[in-house]
Amino acid sequence: MLSIRNLKAAINGREILKGINLEVKEGEVHAIMGPNGSGKSTLASVLAGRDLFTVTGGEVLFEGKNLLDLSPEVRARAGIFLGFQYPVEIPGVSMTNFMRTAINEQRKYRGLPEMNATEFLKLMRDKKALMEIDSALASRSVNEGFSGGEKKKNEIFQMAMLEPRLAILDETDSGLDIDALKTVATGVNRLRRPDNAMIVITHYQRLLDYIVPDFVHVLSGGRIVKSGDKTLAYELEEKGYDWIKEENEE
């Protein structure tokens, strides 16, 4: 589904991603862990098409297409979803209007007719219930005045609405209380299908108890320095990152 080959990206002339290789197949969940500032969010942003970063090398294929040639909105319509580490507040744009516009633009791209108001509202209601989202939240402006946890839940709510093929969740678990973490994880698990995939960026092994990954990768200094199965997450939790750095130096 997604192949990242020797991807390099820079900001202001400083290289952040220094040759990433990653293969994601349908049905898989990949966890990415790694120290602060190692480039995890940068990777997520580059995949979603943020033009702040310049791709300086490598390629990314998504379902056979050259992803890096596509605008962010076309990537989204092709099925890529980014759950932001820091969701953006947009005063004056209501959640409803935002989601209706997004869904209809995506449907248009797929040659489907616009959703009518009744269908759309029903969809909103169902997904709000799934994510245990307060009704009032959905009638407010996008993320405006939402608490940290509410913003994260709202990301997964949007994911539930858009049903992406590949979801990249950037620290969706940080800032969530234990109950919210379970809700979010349950929501995410319900969205898992044999034909979609997920990249879950996290600092905590705890999330991976709920969303069990097929692979765990460690990103450090702009490279994937170690990959393994879910037991790697336990090892990291126990030993930190230093041992990998040492291992790499050897």
Place this chain on the structure above:
Amino acid sequence: MEAVSEKITLDNQLTDWYFTNRDQLMSSSNSVFNSVRPAAMESFRKLGIPDSSFENYKSTNIPKVFLSPLHKYIEQRKILFAVEDLFHCDIPELDTELVLLVNGWFYENRPRLQVLPGGMIIGSMAEAAKEYPDLIKQHYSKYADYEKDGLVALNTAFAQDGTFIYVPKGAGGDRAVQIVNVLLSPEDLFVQHRNLVIVEDNATARVVVCDHSLSARHFLTNSVTEIYLGPNSHLDYVKLQNENDNSNQIATSFVHQERGSDAVFNTITLHGGLIRNNVYTRLNGEGASNQTLGLSLVDETQHIDSYTFVDHAAPNCNSHQNFKYILDDQATAAFTGRILVRQNAQKTIAYQANNNILMTSEARVNTKPQLEIYADDVKCSHGATVGQLDPNAIFYLQSRGISKREARLLLMYAFGHEILNKISVEPLRVRLSDLVDKRLRGELSRCNSCPLHCQETC
């Protein structure tokens, strides 16, 4: 030097125009107008058309718009169009009464004055001056100060007709009055109209004003509107400016508020060439509150200049000014907001904001707050911002599949929403929001129908 001599020539021409037509003006008008005319003309001779030597007119070249050749008439011209065909429909779910002015003159598709159930009177200002001279005398030219602004003096010197709205004690409420100012002429035209709104104690007025041009000509309008709000009265006033971009407009309004009254005065500017809006508010009685708002979406070479003056002359009043501009292409804008808090106006709360979005590097805005505070127990704040659309927000929207163009439109629309939200009559808010959305999309027809009334005739 050249500009100075041009201004002198211009002032002389307008003065000559007055003296040539003085007898006709006097004989065709009521004494209400005529009694102030000579003094207003005297004042005009002193002040003339304001050029950049006037502190309040530094950002806008007013003489320029007077210098282009325009036809001027002091009598009503025959209209060769079936105007009523263009106004057969209405805002759904909104109960409105219509007053139509064509080139500043009351258009007689209905009685010149109508007394509505509940006692509200609407119609022609000229007719009202004849029918109710005593009532009009109490208010006419009492708020519009022709000694300070040459444009007000010019309007007062030539005042003949306009709209009149009278809401007697305790009346009003449900019905909105819609004033449609139509410009319609086979030749370029100078237009002036003089309007008066009287809202007595405990009464409520909802007024919607739509300015637009039905001919692709150059027009220049110099209008003056006086609004009196009696104790505990309410006013909801929305003015929609949507003339063609070759037309220029100077609109000066005076809002006089007595004790406990509240007013929302909202100006939405979509199309028009050079536009100067002056809004003078006097909070004359204790506990009055005022919101003066503006939303302007301008592009190409449009120019919008808003001048507001809120005079806190009594204690415990509050005023809230909020002006938002979105400027595209080479559009230019200015905002000057003056707040005066007089010595006795204790416990004043005055707030002012001017926020701007520049879509290009060529668009320009000039913003200037002027605060003069002579009381000690007041809360005053002001702020101005000039910025672009938030690139993080644009990316966030794009990342959900929304195109960049649509994302920008959503953000621009959101920016203006705060002002549109202040329109309390829901169907009107919905209709105006829709117009703003169309304007942002560049889909607002510049065809000739009234956008509020008859979109289907486009």
